[in-house]
Amino acid sequence: MPPSFAEQLADCRSSAVHLEMRDSYAIAPEAAEFAAWRAGRDGSRNDRVGRRSAWLDMVRAATGRGVTFRRARIVSEPVSEYIRFEHAGTPLNIEAGEDVRWLSRRHTSDIALPGNDFWLFDKVVVRFNHFSGDGASGGPEVVDTPAVVALCSTAFEKVWERAVPHAEFTI
Numbered sequence: 001m002p003p004s005f006a007e008q009l010a011d012c013r014s015s016a017v018h019l020e021m022r023d024s025y026a027i028a029p030e031a032a033e034f035a036a037w038r039a040g041r042d043g044s045r046n047d048r049v050g051r052r053s054a055w056l057d058m059v060r061a062a063t064g065r066g067v068t069f070r071r072a073r074i075v076s077e078p079v080s081e082y083i084r085f086e087h088a089g090t091p092l093n094i095e096a097g098e099d100v101r102w103l104s105r106r107h108t109s110d111i112a113l114p115g116n117d118f119w120l121f122d123k124v125v126v127r128f129n130h131f132s133g134d135g136a137s138g139g140p141e142v143v144d145t146p147a148v149v150a151l152c153s154t155a156f157e158k159v160w161e162r163a164v165p166h167a168e169f170t171i
Contacts, residue, residue, distance in 0.1 A: 002142040005119070005127065009062055012121045016062065017156050018071040020117050023084035026135035037085050039151030048092065056096040061073075063097030071100045072159045074108055078171055082135075092167050111158045118152050126152045 009016060033051060036042070048056065059069055071093065075083050090100050119127040126149055130138035143149070 001128070002140050005140070006025055006058060008119070008121055008125070008127060008142070009058055011071035012062060012067050014066065014122050015068050015070070015120075016122075017069075017160075018118070018150070019113075019120075019159060020073045021113065022131060022135065023076050023116065024066075024135050025131065027137060034082070034085055034142065037088065038081070046089075046092065050093045052089070052092060056092060058061050059093070059096040059098055069098040070156075070160060071098050072156060072163050073100070073102050074105050074159060075102060076105045076127055082123060084171055086171055087166075087169070101160060102164040102166065102169040103159055106149075108159065111155060111166040112151065113155050113159075114148075114152055120149070120152050120156060123153055124149060 003011075028115040029051065043054055049130070063069060073083070079087070087102075114128070117129040117131070119129070121127070124142045124143060130141060132138050132155065
């Protein structure tokens with residue numbers, strides 16, 4: 001069993017970067033929130049004490065001890081309904097201390113990307129997030145092989161330099 005995300009983040013000392021490359025996810029804990037948002041009730045996307053509070057607290061604690069958080073999202077355009085949902089909730093991520101950028105998939109064709117979304121902690125360990133075809137979580141995989149770490153680090157940095165800050169990314 002790999003360590004939990006919370007354990008890995010607690011061990012992180014300087015940087016946590018996340019690359020997201022799917023146009024939709026079907027993460028069970030957010031299903032009700034996504035359904036409510038689809039029905040026009042989007043209050044949960046701004047809820048600082050609801051389902052997302054544990055995440056926001058983890059980010060604040062990590063940034064409070066000096067960890068920088070960067071999240072880059074590669075998206076197809078026009079964006080999917082799920083990406084609209086993510087975009088609507090991103091201000092809370094930023095408020096908690098994440099820096100978030102977006103990049104159109106059409107601007108990534110010349111970047112060598114790993115096959116899965118990932119977190120890279122302190123540029124030494126990668127946590128891949130595996131998903132099923134319908135977007136459900138397939139569980140994590142933790143890798144510290146130098147070549148894999150280098151691939152993920154390079155891919156993230158290339159995406160980051162091309163990506164648009166959240167405040168400038170319009171849907």
